[in-house]
Amino acid sequence: xxxxxxxxxxxxxxxxxxxxxxxxxxxxxxxxxxxxxxxxxxxxxxxxxxxxxxxxxxxxxxxxxxxxxxxxxxxxxxxxxxxxxxxxxxxxxxxxxxxxxxxxxxxxxxxxxxxxxxxxxxxxxxxxxxxxxxxxxxxxxxxxxxxxxxxxxxxxxxxxxxxxxxxxxxxxxxxxxxxxxxxxxxxxxxxxxxxxxxxxxxxxxxxxxxxxxxxxxxxxxxxxxxxxxxxxxxxxxxxxxxxxxxx
Amino acid sequence: xxxxxxxxxxxxxxxxxxxxxxxxxxxxxxxxxxxxxxxxxxxxxxxxxxxxxxxxxxxxxxxxxxxxxxxxxxxxxxxxxxxxxxxxxxxxxxxxxxxxxxxxxxxxxxxxxxxxxxxxxxxxxxxxxxxxxxxxxxxxxxxxxxxxxxxxxxxxxxxxxxxxxxxxxxxxxxxxxxxxxxxxxxxxxxxxxxxxxxxxxxxxxxxxxxxxxxxxxxxxxxxxxxxxxxxxxxxxxxxxxxxxxxx
DNA sequence: AAGTGGTCTAGACCACGTC
DNA sequence: ACGTGGTCTAGACCACTTT
Numbered sequence: 263x264x265x266x267x268x269x270x271x272x273x274x275x276x277x278x279x280x281x282x283x284x285x286x287x288x289x290x291x292x293x294x295x296x297x298x299x300x301x302x303x304x305x306x307x308x309x310x311x312x313x314x315x316x317x318x319x320x321x322x323x324x325x326x327x328x329x330x331x332x333x334x335x336x337x338x339x340x341x342x343x344x345x346x347x348x349x350x351x352x353x354x355x356x357x358x359x360x361x362x363x364x365x366x367x368x369x370x371x372x373x374x375x376x377x378x379x380x381x382x383x384x385x386x387x388x389x390x391x392x393x394x395x396x397x398x399x400x401x402x403x404x405x406x407x408x409x410x411x412x413x414x415x416x417x418x419x420x421x422x423x424x425x426x427x428x429x430x431x432x433x434x435x436x437x438x439x440x441x442x443x444x445x446x447x448x449x450x451x452x453x454x455x456x457x458x459x460x461x462x463x464x465x466x467x468x469x470x471x472x473x474x475x476x477x478x479x480x481x482x483x484x485x486x487x488x489x490x491x492x493x494x495x496x497x498x499x500x501x502x503x504x505x506x507x508x509x
Numbered sequence: 510x511x512x513x514x515x516x517x518x519x520x521x522x523x524x525x526x527x528x529x530x531x532x533x534x535x536x537x538x539x540x541x542x543x544x545x546x547x548x549x550x551x552x553x554x555x556x557x558x559x560x561x562x563x564x565x566x567x568x569x570x571x572x573x574x575x576x577x578x579x580x581x582x583x584x585x586x587x588x589x590x591x592x593x594x595x596x597x598x599x600x601x602x603x604x605x606x607x608x609x610x611x612x613x614x615x616x617x618x619x620x621x622x623x624x625x626x627x628x629x630x631x632x633x634x635x636x637x638x639x640x641x642x643x644x645x646x647x648x649x650x651x652x653x654x655x656x657x658x659x660x661x662x663x664x665x666x667x668x669x670x671x672x673x674x675x676x677x678x679x680x681x682x683x684x685x686x687x688x689x690x691x692x693x694x695x696x697x698x699x700x701x702x703x704x705x706x707x708x709x710x711x712x713x714x715x716x717x718x719x720x721x722x723x724x725x726x727x728x729x730x731x732x733x734x735x736x737x738x739x740x741x742x743x744x745x746x747x748x749x750x751x752x753x754x755x756x
Numbered sequence: 757a758a759g760t761g762g763t764c765t766a767g768a769c770c771a772c773g774t775c
Numbered sequence: 776a777c778g779t780g781g782t783c784t785a786g787a788c789c790a791c792t793t794t
Contacts, residue, residue, distance in 0.1 A: 285782070310760060321784045326761075342761045343792040354607035356702045359600045360756075455603045457752040459706035459726040477724035479706040483756075505704040509607075509730070532763070557779060568765045573780075589772045589780045762790075771781080 284320045289328035292318070297337060297348060304350045308338075311346075356507050360455070360481075362441060363408045363416055363497075372410040379405040379469065386421045386494070393454075393484045394423055394491040402431060404440060407469055414470045417498040426492035440493070451492065453485040457505070462498065470500045479503045531567045536575035539565070544584060544595060551597045555585075558593075603754050607702070607728075609688060610655045610663055610744075619657040626652040626716065633668045633741070640701075640731045641670055641738040649678060651687060654716055661717045664745040673739035687740070698739065700732040704752070709745065717747045726750045 296302045308314075311329065315322040329346060332338045336353050340346045367374045383400045391398065402422040407414050420440055424431055433443050460480045467474040479499040485492045543549045555561075558576065562569040576593060579585045583600050587593045614621045630647045632638075638645065649669040654661050667687055671678055680690050707727045714721040726746040732739045 283783095312760085321786095322761095323763090323785085324783060326763090327782085330762090340761065341792075342790065343759055343794090345760060351609060351612060356605045356607055358603045358605060360603055361600055362598055365598060451756075453756045455754050455756050457704060457726070458750065459724045459746075459748075461724045475722075475724075477706045477708045477722075479704070499706075501706075503705065507702050509698075509700045509702050530764095559779085568767095569780095570766085570782090571764060573782090574763085577781090587780065588774090590774050590778055591772095592779060758792100758794080760791085760793100762788105764787085764789100766785100768783085769781105770783105772779090774778085775776085 284318065284324065286324050286327035286331070289314075289318055289320065289325055290331055293328060293332060294337070297332075302348050304348050306348050307345045308348065354509055356509050358505060358507050363418075367408065367410045367415065370410070373412070375409040375412060377407040377409065379407060381405075390421050390494050393494050394421070394426075399424075406440070413500075415500050415503075417466050417469050418495060419498075420493060420495045422493045423491050426487070426490050441495070451485045451487045453483055456482045458482070460498075462501075466498050470498065472501050476501050479505070531565065531571065533571050533574035533578070536561075536565055536567065536572055537578055540575060540579060541584070544579075549595050551595050553595050554592045555595065601756055603756050605752060605754050610665075614655065614657045614662065617657070620659070622656040622659060624654040624656065626654055628652075637668050637741050640741050641668070646671075653687070660747075662747050662750075664713050664716050665742060666745075667740060667742045669740045670738050673734070673737050688742070698732045698734045700730060703729045705729070707745075709748075713745050717745065719748050723748050726752070 293302075293308075296308075302308050309317070311322045311325045314325045314329075318325065329338060329340065333340050333346075336355050337349055338346050339349050361369070364374045364376070381402070381404045384403050385398065386394070386401050386403070390401075394401075402420075402424065404418075404420045404422070406418045406420075408416040408418065418441075422431070422440070433440070458480050459477055461475045462470065462472060462478045464474040466478075467476060470478070472478070478501060481497040481499070483495050483497075485495070540549075540555075543555075549555050556564070558569045558572045561572045561576075565572065576585060576587065580587050580593075583602050584596055585593050586596050608616070611621045611623070628649070628651045631650050632645060633641070633648050633650070637648075641648075649667075649671060651665075651667045651669070653665045653667075655663040655665065665688075669678070669687070680687070705727050706724055709717065709719060709721060709723045709725045711721040713725075714723060717725070719725070725748055728744040728746070730742050730744075732742070
């Protein structure tokens, strides 16, 4: 969703309404106000692009840009020939930005520390196999801790398919975080994300410095690159963590 | 992010590669492959739109469309005069679709039930006051339960500013969920979302039918409409809940 | 068959921010 | 000052779907 710099007309000092140039943002704002006011009611069909272009006195492409934006935002539903319809139950879309832990910690003004806890080859458990694909062969299993100012903040458990990310196996995980390596070397991947709450397992609680059974925020992620499974990771955040975003 | 229907050329039966028409999706794919291959390295400046348009043999507007899409996806950073740069640490963006609980439950093939637990006027606690704005006056406080097949799934606690949503105060909350009302009557709002894990408080645990202190997934949301605070809500999900999305 | 949105083009002007 | 991206226009063709 494009941010809305909107200007193009710098509001002078006390300059009244101003005729305001016709930009696609203008059209979008006007359309949105009709949606809010109910002039365009839920489920209803709105006028087609050509009609709106005439009404607003602009090119059809400009109307298209505005309506496309509203459609992406989930307010409208557009289909060729069928026209543009106001969505009945606008599904809220929240965009989470998943930053690299190191960046997130350093952005908060804290010192970052990475500590490798374990590293071994082993066949992944069934659940991980399913998530990664059909892998029964041994994978790299690594656990690590991310600390802020020396205080444990996130526990990371990771399974890496050797076939998916050759190179990662040779990395010295003691000094380089697996995620940092992946971001640098296997960019532009796709995958699945899952958020949940869980009771901290004993050994993880010990690493995080909290009581076993504490409620912890868990992020699980499967990373793929063009059909090839690369890695499964579970990040367990120390109690108190919050993931925030604007709607 | 626009889905990529990509066609425009219906793949005939066994028709080889096909010259492929030049659409903005084509350009985007080509650009993305350069990003993946490292031909356009992180931090680097890529050729400007005019140059790419010449190279790809299309109009500048088409290149613009493609690059704008990649920028929205977080791969590129574009600035006037400065040019287009490959982002160093592509921040993953996960889009969560926050559905109305009722829809979510019914989509899962379960029967939905709403049960109002309490309703009263009271001054909100400090934390809620801060979130909503500077409201010291009494607000509506309502608690409710959402059930799937008769089993409690989500506990909802809500504070409503009477000034923000007149009309909601008169709604018969016993039969109409506050959220459903809001969606129907105060659409196109903005706000903040926060996800976390917490230990279930005793009274909430009792309603959800789980042990006090169980790890539960909590979603807090502040809803505004053009600067006016409308409502603060905390949804507590029964243990086992997972929020999933594709990256 | 026909209407609607999706997209491309070629040219133009302008805002912005770096130089 | 000037280069780069942001956007508008007017016209055109096409893909998709519903009628």
